[in-house]
Amino acid sequence: MTIPKSAIFADLHIHSNYCGNLSKKGDVLKLAGLAGKKGLGLLGTGDLTNRRWREILYSETCESDGLQWAEGRSGPARGSPPTADEFPFVLSMEVCCSDKSHHVVLIPDRDCAKTLFSKLAKVGKIEKMGRPFLHFGSRALLETCLGTDKKIEVIPAHVWTPHFGMFGEGVHYGSLEEAFGDLAGRIHAVETGLSSDPEMNRRMAFLNARTIVSFSDAHSHSLARLGREATAMKKVKSYSGVISQIRKNSILGTVEVFPAFGKYHLDGHRNCGVSLAPADSLKTGNLCPECSKRLTLGVEHRIEELQSRAAGRTKKPYVTTLPIPEIVSAALGVGAGTAKAERIQEKFISAFGSELSALLFAPEEELARVDPAVGRAIAACRRGKVAIDAGYDSVYGKVKFVS
Ligand SMILES: [Zn+2]
Numbered sequence: 001m002t003i004p005k006s007a008i009f010a011d012l013h014i015h016s017n018y019c020g021n022l023s024k025k026g027d028v029l030k031l032a033g034l035a036g037k038k039g040l041g042l043l044g045t046g047d048l049t050n051r052r053w054r055e056i057l058y059s060e061t062c063e064s065d066g067l068q069w070a071e072g073r074s075g076p077a078r079g080s081p082p083t084a085d086e087f088p089f090v091l092s093m094e095v096c097c098s099d100k101s102h103h104v105v106l107i108p109d110r111d112c113a114k115t116l117f118s119k120l121a122k123v124g125k126i127e128k129m130g131r132p133f134l135h136f137g138s139r140a141l142l143e144t145c146l147g148t149d150k151k152i153e154v155i156p157a158h159v160w161t162p163h164f165g166m167f168g169e170g171v172h173y174g175s176l177e178e179a180f181g182d183l184a185g186r187i188h189a190v191e192t193g194l195s196s197d198p199e200m201n202r203r204m205a206f207l208n209a210r211t212i213v214s215f216s217d218a219h220s221h222s223l224a225r226l227g228r229e230a231t232a233m234k235k236v237k238s239y240s241g242v243i244s245q246i247r248k249n250s251i252l253g254t255v256e257v258f259p260a261f262g263k264y265h266l267d268g269h270r271n272c273g274v275s276l277a278p279a280d281s282l283k284t285g286n287l288c289p290e291c292s293k294r295l296t297l298g299v300e301h302r303i304e305e306l307q308s309r310a311a312g313r314t315k316k317p318y319v320t321t322l323p324i325p326e327i328v329s330a331a332l333g334v335g336a337g338t339a340k341a342e343r344i345q346e347k348f349i350s351a352f353g354s355e356l357s358a359l360l361f362a363p364e365e366e367l368a369r370v371d372p373a374v375g376r377a378i379a380a381c382r383r384g385k386v387a388i389d390a391g392y393d394s395v396y397g398k399v400k401f402v403s
């Protein structure tokens with residue numbers, strides 16, 4: 001099973017550039033342009049409670065069937081159906097509940113956002129924040145959302161990360177029921193986060209009936225971050241089209257980074273330079289051999305604690321890859337953030353139309369024609385021929401290719 005070429009790729013968990021004071025007109029178009037280069041066909045707006053970002057977003061998009069369409073060259077075509085050069089956004093945000101769980105919230109339309117925010121304003125300072133802290137727990141959030149509009153979708157975010165992931169070491173819920181009680185059945189999907197993949201999540205029987213989605217959690221509007229993880233969907237023209245795929249688990253698959261690349265894969269202490277596999281942490285009672293304090297326990301550790309069966313049987317196809325600058329960095333030994341890495345990324349984008357189409361679909365011999373070493377490394381990625389010094393305690397994994 002593979003992801004069909006007809007799929008669109010959705011990244012519904014991103015953040016705006018507006019948590020601080022920055023805000024410029026024209027940024028919605030810029031963001032849509034970046035998404036196009038990445039190969040995404042649908043973006044979450046992120047940070048919708050932030051008033052500044054919301055004002056810009058609403059002035060630069062048009063709402064149609066619950067999706068926000070970024071203007072084409074001629075400006076928003078008010079009242080008329082979206083055209084081919086317009087780009088769709090889903091109204092979205094991430095919130096932090098008082099139990100420290102992060103959740104992505106998808107909102108059906110602007111009117112609904114207004115009603116929801118009038119309720120959330122009573123439990124948190126929401127207008128200036130990108131990811132507001134709410135003085136109530138996960139169940140209360142879900143109850144408030146469903147009480148506002150049943151089409152609002154709450155998706156627990158990066159569920160295994162040690163800080164703020166609901167199953168992670170810090171928050172430590174052992175199931176959806178523990179967090180959402182009688183409303184757990186209204187949670188249809190969970191987000192894997194970078195340090196886990198669908199197979200790892202399928203080791204949890206309690207996630208059996210759920211859709212496993214992947215998004216980037218990009219904190220900047222940059223090509224390096226947007227869409228590094230994404231969910232493949234059938235093309236949509238409406239908000240209902242998005243959530244029905246999530247609710248019925250009819251998504252077409254996901255794009256993942258290698259879980260070891262994620263910042264919280266193994267256990268460890270960043271400052272002590274200590275990284276340990278779960279079995280080794282257990283031998284020291286989960287204490288750091290350098291400073292004797294409790295280790296930051298990673299995703300692998302929590303999955304092993306909670307898993308209910310050994311082998312994961314994934315239900316949806318997924319592709320494991322890496323952003324092109326990371327591949328360039330490992331293949332050529334230049335920094336991922338350097339101008340050279342970006343130049344090579346641009347070459348692949350212009351050759352194949354987008355980064356994801358180069359990574360996922362381009363024939364290997366054509367990849368090699370753009371850049372032989374990087375082309376070979378992309379092919380190695382597809383075959384999983386990658387060795388990674390795994391990430392831990394907010395240190396990203398380091399990638400090496402094995403041919
Ligand atoms: Zn988060």
Ligand SMILES: [Zn+2]
Binds near residue numbers: 013015217
């Ligand atoms: Zn986030």
Ligand SMILES: [Zn+2]
Binds near residue numbers: 290
């Ligand atoms: Zn330590």
